[in-house]
Structure formats: structure tokens, C-alpha cells
Amino acid sequence: MDKEHEIVVTSRIRLARNLKNYKFPVKMTGEESNEIIDAVNNAIKDKDLNFKLTYMRDLTDVEKFVFIEKHFISPALSENKNNGAFLLSADDKISIMINEEDHIRIQTLGYGMCLNECWEQATKVDDMLEEHLDYAFDKELGYIASCPTNIGTGMRASVMLHLPALSMTNQMDRILFGISQLGIAVRGVYGEGTKSMGHLFQISNQGTLGATEETLIEKISQIVMQIVQKEQITREQFRKNNFDDIEDQIHRAYGILTNARSICSDEAMKLLSYVKLGKEMGIMSKVDNKNLYGLMVEVQPNNILSNANEQLNLKERDKIRAEIIRNKLLG
Amino acid sequence: MDKEHEIVVTSRIRLARNLKNYKFPVKMTGEESNEIIDAVNNAIKDKDLNFKLTYMRDLTDVEKFVFIEKHFISPALSENKNNGAFLLSADDKISIMINEEDHIRIQTLGYGMCLNECWEQATKVDDMLEEHLDYAFDKELGYIASCPTNIGTGMRASVMLHLPALSMTNQMDRILFGISQLGIAVRGVYGEGTKSMGHLFQISNQGTLGATEETLIEKISQIVMQIVQKEQITREQFRKNNFDDIEDQIHRAYGILTNARSICSDEAMKLLSYVKLGKEMGIMSKVDNKNLYGLMVEVQPNNILSNANEQLNLKERDKIRAEIIRNKLLG
Numbered sequence: 001m002d003k004e005h006e007i008v009v010t011s012r013i014r015l016a017r018n019l020k021n022y023k024f025p026v027k028m029t030g031e032e033s034n035e036i037i038d039a040v041n042n043a044i045k046d047k048d049l050n051f052k053l054t055y056m057r058d059l060t061d062v063e064k065f066v067f068i069e070k071h072f073i074s075p076a077l078s079e080n081k082n083n084g085a086f087l088l089s090a091d092d093k094i095s096i097m098i099n100e101e102d103h104i105r106i107q108t109l110g111y112g113m114c115l116n117e118c119w120e121q122a123t124k125v126d127d128m129l130e131e132h133l134d135y136a137f138d139k140e141l142g143y144i145a146s147c148p149t150n151i152g153t154g155m156r157a158s159v160m161l162h163l164p165a166l167s168m169t170n171q172m173d174r175i176l177f178g179i180s181q182l183g184i185a186v187r188g189v190y191g192e193g194t195k196s197m198g199h200l201f202q203i204s205n206q207g208t209l210g211a212t213e214e215t216l217i218e219k220i221s222q223i224v225m226q227i228v229q230k231e232q233i234t235r236e237q238f239r240k241n242n243f244d245d246i247e248d249q250i251h252r253a254y255g256i257l258t259n260a261r262s263i264c265s266d267e268a269m270k271l272l273s274y275v276k277l278g279k280e281m282g283i284m285s286k287v288d289n290k291n292l293y294g295l296m297v298e299v300q301p302n303n304i305l306s307n308a309n310e311q312l313n314l315k316e317r318d319k320i321r322a323e324i325i326r327n328k329l330l331g
Numbered sequence: 332m333d334k335e336h337e338i339v340v341t342s343r344i345r346l347a348r349n350l351k352n353y354k355f356p357v358k359m360t361g362e363e364s365n366e367i368i369d370a371v372n373n374a375i376k377d378k379d380l381n382f383k384l385t386y387m388r389d390l391t392d393v394e395k396f397v398f399i400e401k402h403f404i405s406p407a408l409s410e411n412k413n414n415g416a417f418l419l420s421a422d423d424k425i426s427i428m429i430n431e432e433d434h435i436r437i438q439t440l441g442y443g444m445c446l447n448e449c450w451e452q453a454t455k456v457d458d459m460l461e462e463h464l465d466y467a468f469d470k471e472l473g474y475i476a477s478c479p480t481n482i483g484t485g486m487r488a489s490v491m492l493h494l495p496a497l498s499m500t501n502q503m504d505r506i507l508f509g510i511s512q513l514g515i516a517v518r519g520v521y522g523e524g525t526k527s528m529g530h531l532f533q534i535s536n537q538g539t540l541g542a543t544e545e546t547l548i549e550k551i552s553q554i555v556m557q558i559v560q561k562e563q564i565t566r567e568q569f570r571k572n573n574f575d576d577i578e579d580q581i582h583r584a585y586g587i588l589t590n591a592r593s594i595c596s597d598e599a600m601k602l603l604s605y606v607k608l609g610k611e612m613g614i615m616s617k618v619d620n621k622n623l624y625g626l627m628v629e630v631q632p633n634n635i636l637s638n639a640n641e642q643l644n645l646k647e648r649d650k651i652r653a654e655i656i657r658n659k660l661l662g
Contacts, residue, residue, distance in 0.1 A: 244592065244593060244646065244650065245593075247592050248591055248592035248593040248653075251590040251591060251592050252586075252587050252590055252591050254586075254590055255583075255586035255587050255588075255589060255590025255591065256583050256586050256587060257586075258586060258590075259582040259583055259585055259586025259589075260579055260582060260583050260586065261575065261578050261579040261582050261583075262575060262576075262579040315575065319575065322579075
């Protein structure tokens with residue numbers, strides 16, 4: 001795995017699409033929403049991608065949050081309790097949300113920096129759907145969307161970045177401010193608002209109008225590469241100026257993760273972030289074969305709840321989280 | 332090892348003795364001090380205890396501090412650079428300081444609660460010396476000493492206690508205040524003044540006059556037993572009310588100790604104290620065969636310096652300390 005792919009954790013493309021002759025989901029009846037679910041499902045089901053349809057109404061709250069934590073669905077879809085649904089490909093890399101803010105949201109996901117591949121994949125799915133469905137499209141404006149910010153290409157390109165060195169040196173606030181001036185949104189990946197857990201940040205375009213998809217992807221990619229470079233430079237500075245401190249911090253993080261009997265998600269994310277940094281800086285070879293980002297997703301609160309057979313209180317959840325981490329890191 | 336011996340780490344008896352016809356060490360000439368060193372050495376050398384004589388003037392500062400950290404000599408002896416000396420038995424359990432505040436200070440040390448054994452041993456050494464030496468003794472006052480607080484029996488009985496549970500629950504201040512009202516002194520074992528490192532406390536009698544040695548030892552022993560009981564009760568409360576937290580804290584301490592690449596003595600002592608508590612509460616069986624108190628002594632600053640071949644700065648010392656701990660705990 002090259003350096004760039006260690007810092008860029010995932011890439012995602014999302015396309016917002018709506019159907020002609022239907023009201024936007026917020027206004028539609030249950031009958032209309034079912035028609036759309038069926039239409040999308042039928043448009044996609046004979047393809048090779050083995051999509052599975054899931055209705056929001058069939059999921060418990062915990063199950064919904066697990067899909068959110070895994071980024072398969074959005075919080076907005078989970079709120080459409082009666083009429084929302086989604087299709088997920090067998091490899092978990094393509095999800096099609098139905099009756100979220102828009103009738104259709106195609107989302108493709110890949111590991112590392114792969115916006116172009118995601119875009120190709122999303123276009124392919126988009127074309128499949130368009131063979132059977134009648135999109136709302138305006139020659140001047142482009143694709144019509146429920147929210148004005150999504151009108152135009154309807155595309156959002158997102159990249160999740162792991163930026164421990166920039167975070168530990170308090171450079172993120174300045175960088176985030178600079179990016180926001182360029183029409184790019186930055187959010188912490190887990191945790192509320194812009195609070196970031198595990199030094200994970202998601203950056204994406206804010207507007208979808210007035211540029212082609214390729215131009216938007218190119219712009220995001222350039223900004224991502226600049227941030228990645230800054231992170232790499234800061235890591236090199238660590239190596240030159242603070243190696244002992246960083247080495248100590250990383251090994252302590254590993255020591256706590258492999259021994260704690262209880263750990264909250266905030267601390268777990270921070271320490272896993274240190275260990276991931278250590279792996280990538282060649283300081284911690286014993287985790288070379290561990291999927292640390294995968295473990296970060298696995299220890300999210302609802303994911304833990306969903307794997308337990310019983311109701312758990314916070315304390316029990318923290319104990320199970322500690323156990324999962326010990327088993328994964330030592331196993 | 333029974334519970335009592337886990338909490339009472341060491342017992343010590345010290346006897347202050349002076350010779351007739353000699354000035355107190357603070358006033359004597361180099362010639363006189365050498366006469367005393369020779370006289371004490373000759374009085375003891377044909378005995379079975381294999382004493383080794385060491386002159387303060389032959390030691391580096393670091394070497395002196397190591398002997399202090401191991402409690403073989405006092406800081407006051409180390410300050411008598413020209414005229415001080417001490418005899419140490421081959422088993423490290425008896426030291427005879429010469430020309431400290433008093434001409435002679437016999438000190439006997441044992442692990443666990445063993446003041447009576449230490450007292451018997453000290454008396455034996457005292458008798459050996461008295462066969463050849465003429466002690467300054469007053470029928471009314473008892474043994475004459477340089478400092479009035481040591482006149483009388485000249486005996487100080489000290490016990491080192493490991494009190495993590497009482498410390499963690501902030502009960503020590505109250506207990507220390509209560510004890511001080513009884514003519515008992517309490518000091519932190521390492522660290523300045525009454526600051527305690529590693530939750531280790533040393534309690535000893537303050538006066539040596541107006542009671543027999545046996546009475547003083549009995550008094551100290553009773554107080555020690557009360558404190559030990561309080562510590563045991565608090566540990567049981569941990570087990571009943573806070574087991575998960577304590578278990579977590581102990582395992583985290585072990586995780587940091589076995590992984591850190593740098594650690595200062597204050598943190599090392601605190602974490603070793605937690606692990607010692609964990610061993611004794613049956614929470615941490617993997618250290619069952621480890622001498623944790625020994626490790627606490629070993630990681631004292633001067634002890635580390637003395638084992639290094641070169642000058643070390645603070646940072647290097649903390650790195651070596653971390654390495655020693657990892658090797659001992661994992662080895």
C-alpha cells in the first residue's frame with residue numbers, strides 16, 4: 001500500500017437523482033414511495049452486482065445506525081422510517097438509497113484514493129438505472145434535486161483522510177478554514193459536528209453546479225493531495241525532531257489497547273489512530289497485518305450493540321469494545 | 332506470602348550508638364574518625380556475616396545515591412564525604428554506618444512484617460560490637476546520642492507500607508494526621524518530603540526515650556496492623572463496588588509499563604504500584620513470579636545512572652527505565 005493510500009482511507013462518489021412525475025420524498029405518499037422502490041429495484045435486479053434491498057421499516061434503530069456507521073446509508077435516510085429503503089451490492093461498495101432527500105442516491109465507495117474509479121462505477125450504475133427510469137433533468141440546470149445545493153451534476157465526491165500528524169500538531173483548524181474558502185466542506189467522520197474522532201476527516205465538494213463531474217473530482221483530488229503532502233511532511237518532521245516521543249506515544253497506545261478492560265469509543269479511536277500512524281511510520285510492525293480502519297468502524301457504538309444479544313448499558317459496551325480490540329490486535 | 336506481608340514491604344531496626352572518649356562525628360578530626368572506623372571494622376570482621384567496608388570518600392555521588400535508594404545508608408552519611416564509612420553484610424540485610432550523626436548506626440532490614448526478627452538481629456550485632464567497644468551510656472538516660480531525639484534506646488523501628496487502595500481513595504492524609512498524633516513519623520519513601528511515590532509510606536517511632544525497645548516495637552506493630560487492616564478493607568471494597576474500574580486500571584498500567592519507550596520514575600512507581608495491587612488482588616496473574624518492589628527500587632534515578640556506562644540526561648534515563656521495566660515484566 002503506498003503512502004497516499006494510507007492517509008486517504010476511503011473515496012466516495014454520490015449521485016443525487018430524481019424521477020420525473022413524482023413529488024420529492026418529503027411530500028410523497030406511502031404508495032408513491034413504494035412505486036419508486038419497486039421501480040429502482042426492478043431496474044437493477046437482473047444485473048451482476050447482487051444487490052440486496054432493505055426497507056427502513058424492517059430495521060431496528062441499532063441496525064440503522066450500524067449502516068450509518070459503515071457509511072452505507074445517511075442519517076436522513078434512516079429518518080424516513082416508513083418510505084426509505086436501500087440497495088446494497090454484495091461487495092458493500094455500491095449502495096443506492098431510495099427516498100432519502102432525493103428519490104435516488106447512488107453511492108460508490110472504495111479504499112484509498114480512487115475517486116475516478118468510484119465515479120466510473122457510479123456512472124455505470126447511473127446508466128443502468130436510466131435505461132429503465134425517467135430522470136428529472138433540465139438542459140440548463142442539469143439534474144434536478146430536492147435541495148438546491150445538489151442541483152447540477154448532483155454529484156458529491158468525498159474523501160476520508162486520516163490526519164494524525166496534522167491533528168497532533170494543531171494544524172487542522174487552519175487547514176480546515178483554508179479549505180472551506182475553496183467551496184469544500186470538511187467534517188469529522190465520527191462524533192458530532194466538526195469534532196473528529198480518530199483524526200479522521202471527510203472532505204467533499206459543497207456545490208454541484210457549474211462544473212463537470214470530472215472538474216469537481218479534479219479539484220477535490222488536488223486539494224486532497226495537498227493535505228496528504230502536508231501530513232507526510234509533518235510525519236517526517238516527527239521522525240526527525242520528535243521520534244522518541246512519537247515512538248513512546250504509539251507504543252503506549254498499543255499497550256493500553258491490548259490491555260484495557262474498558263474503553264470508550266473516543267479514546268479507542270484516538271489510540272487506534274496512533275497505532276495506525278505507528279504502522280505507517282514503520283514504528284509498530286506487529287500490527288502490519290491488521291486492518292486498523294476496519295477496527296475503527298467495528299468499535300463504533302451501534303456496531304457493538306448490534307453484535308450483542310442483549311441490551312447493553314454504556315459500561316457494558318465499553319467492556320465489549322475493549323475485548324474486541326484486544327482480540328483483534330492480539331489475535 | 333500472606334496478605335500482611337504484601338502490604339508491609341520491609342521492616343527495619345536502627346540503633347544509634349556512640350563511643351566514650353570521642354567527640355561526636357560533626358566535631359571530630361579525620362584521624363579520630365579513622366580510628367573509629369578501624370575499631371568498628373575490627374570488632375566485626377571475624378564474625379560470620381561477611382561484612383564489607385566501604386568509605387564514603389571512595390564513592391561517586393551516583394554510587395552514594397544508589398546505596399541511599401536501597402536504604403543501606405542515610406543521606407546524612409553520604410554527606411560526611413571525608414570521614415563516613417559503612418559496613419554491609421553479604422546478604423544486604425545489616426548495615427553499620429560509621430560516623431554518620433552518631434559514631435555507629437546499626438541497621439537491620441527484612442522483608443514483610445518482621446520488626447522482632449530485625450530487633451533480635453540488631454541486638455546480636457550490638458552485642459558483638461560492645462565486646463570490643465566502649466559505648467557512651469548513662470544509667471538514667473540510656474544510650475547517649477548526637478541528637479536528643481535519639482537518646483534513650485537509640486532505637487528507631489521503621490516499616491515500609493504499600494498502600495495503593497488507601498492512597499487511591501484519598502484516605503492517607505487523614506490516616507497520616509492521626510498517626511502523627513501518636514508520636515509516629517510518616518514519610519513518603521521516595522520523592523521529596525512527605526510526597527509518596529508508588530504509594531509507599533514509611534512509618535517509624537519519633538522518640539526513643541522513656542520506653543523499652545520491646546514496647547516501642549509493640550506500639551509500632553499495633554499501628555501498622557491497624558493500617559494494614561484498613562488497606563485490606565479498602566481493597567475488599569474495590570472488589571465489591573469498583574471491580575471493573577480497578578481491573579481496567581491495573582491492566583492499563585501493565586499495558587503502559589510493558590510498552591512505553593520512555594517513562595519517568597514518578598509514573599513508573601505509580602503504575603508498578605497498580606500492578607503490585609493487581610497481583611495481590613489476584614487480578615494480574617502474569618506477574619505472579621515478579622518482584623515488583625525490587626523493580627521499584629531498580630528504576631530509581633540513581634540506580635539507573637549507576638548501571639549505565641556513560642553520563643545520561645533525563646531523557647536517556649527515562650528510556651533506559653522503560654527498557655528495564657519491559658525486560659523485567661516480559662522476560
